[in-house]
Amino acid sequence: MSELSSETKWSSLEKIGFRFISIYFLLIVLFQNNGAFPFWYKIFKIPQGWLNKLIPWMGANVYGVPYEISIKLTGSGDTTFDYLVILTAFLVAIITAILWSILDRKRNNYIKLYYWLTLAVRYYVGLMLISYGLVKVIQLQFSYPGPYRLISSYGESSPMGLAWTFLGFSKGYNLFMGIAELLAGLLLFRRTMTFGALVTLMTAMNIMAVNYFYDIPVKILSTHLVVMTLFLLSRDIKRLTIFFFKGVSTKLEVIKRPEFKKGINIAMNVFKGLLIGYVFIYGFINAIEAEKQYGSKAPKPDLYGVYEVTNFVINGDTITNYKNEKLWKSIAIQREGSMQIRKFDNSKEYFGIEKDSLVADKFKVTSWSDDSKSYDFNYKKVDSTGLDFDFIFERDTIYGASKRLDKKDFLLTKRGFHWISEYPYNR
Structure with missing residues (x-):
């Protein structure tokens, strides 16, 4: 992407690409939120209800899916419903980007909109990985092998079951993974965004690799976390390439926030502080309570x-x-x-x-x-x-x-x- 200043004129390809990406990412954040934003399921309950009716209808009448499409939550993030949501978002983004390009073809750039898009993506990826990191630090996601697993052979395990046993065996490795994912919190601050994106890219790629190669049904989400992190890095990719591969000194620029009145700035900073505090504090407390309910500290049956x-x-x-x-x-x-x-x-x-x-x-x-x-x-x-x-x-x-x-x-x-x-x- 070209240098991000208000006087810069983006190329036609950059503008078209940005229009598509902004629509597509927005739809993913809205309809594949996966609890990244607090209270999102309650806030977005009505639109989600519309989607739950639209996607099965489109599956049967537009995409020609030969079986009934379930909207039931099963713990899988790779259901037919989820794939059709992604396909629909992709098609809507293409159509909208074409219309947008026709109607707004004289615009030089989208500097302000770029800021708001990166803001949404930074918080989506950052808060998502923070929530996953907390349940690894407390070791809720991958539990220690229990009686059922201990008497099962490797050959009886599914690839996902094998991964869960491997990852759940070590509390120390869970802590290591959890801290790595919590470092995605660096994305929430403009000054540490690039460093946070580098760390997060490695973490997200590892998650994606495990999901793909052990057939864990979170492939859609983990792929989008990688793609979105690459998007955040794209503005600095040229400078990073020069620095790492040519040994030439360079300077990274912090994304500039649009200018607001003093009161709005204060309100935004307070909201940000409350949001981050809520996610970390409430998330940690909630994980501790969950550990007592169904984690390692949960009451065991008398004959366990x-x-x-x-x-x-x-x-x-x-x-x-x-x-x-x-x-x-x-x-x-x-x-x-x-x-x-x-x-x-x-x-x-x-x-x-x-x-x-x-x-x-x-x-x-x-x-x-x-x-x-x-x-x-x-x-x-x-x-x-x-x-x-x-x-x-x-x-x-x-x-x-x-x-x-x-x-x-x-x-x-x-x-x-x-x-x-x-x-x-x-x-």
């Missing part, structure tokens, strides 16, 4: 852990044939209200748990995949190391004994950290 089945008796007969489809290998309880049963063929089944309020050592279990598969599960703790259980299912009286596995029983959780390693311990 992995129990290796050591004895399994059906109708008085002890089952020792590992090929018997009824033989259990382990019981795992990780979350309140759920239980995982694993058999020797490595098949697993999840059950919902409904505690019996009248009987202490009893709960009702119901298969998540088959509601008719339900029975009363009686259990008895054996010291702190085991669990005996019995139940009746499909006319079979079943009794079992199990041994509780601790962290020391899993290589992943017992290996620890070593400064000195005579040989690589790659298992």
Whole structure:
């Protein structure tokens, strides 16, 4: 982009490109906000409702999508709905840029509009990464491997599950990633924008790479974070190239803010301070509370852990044939209200748990995949190391004994950290 002064005359290509980018980025910020701006879902509730009706209609009648387009939030940011929003924003930006270019073809530049666009992009990327950074510092996004994960093999993991296990294992690495993402806060200040964009580009590219190569459904968002950061760097790319690759001294210029009356300047600075304070302080407090609700400090179920089945008796007969489809290998309880049963063929089944309020050592279990598969599960703790259980299912009286596995029983959780390693311990 040309030098950004009020007297500069931009080339036709620069003006057309800026018109497209400004419309496209604006639509992304508005309709793919992902909670970057506080209270955005409440502020933008009505327009979002319009979009939720428009996109499925366009999908069926304009784009010819052969299946129903769901607007339900699923935790994925790469749904058909999301891709159609991006496609629609792209097409609207092209059409609008063409009309804008025809109607405003005599304008020299868009210096003031450039400032406001960079402001929106800086805060969108900065606040987005700050929110992600906070949940990594507190280690909420990538939780430490729980019982379900510890008894799963690598081959059973999805690429995303493998990434979550890898990233969640180390609290220190979570802290490192979180601090790197929090440094995107440098984008919120004009004087540190370029340095912040350099740091943020490396962080955002790493996020994008993990999302692409481990098939994590946040590809759309992470790609836009990279593209937007590159846009912020574009004004200084020539100077940075001269400095880093030619060794020639240069000077970076701070984006100039339009001149306002003193009262407006004060109001804008106060608002900025309140916004940043809210995002960091409330975000940190909210993350601490979330950690107590569903993070590492959340209350654990009474029977939390992995129990290796050591004895399994059906109708008085002890089952020792590992090929018997009824033989259990382990019981795992990780979350309140759920239980995982694993058999020797490595098949697993999840059950919902409904505690019996009248009987202490009893709960009702119901298969998540088959509601008719339900029975009363009686259990008895054996010291702190085991669990005996019995139940009746499909006319079979079943009794079992199990041994509780601790962290020391899993290589992943017992290996620890070593400064000195005579040989690589790659298992």
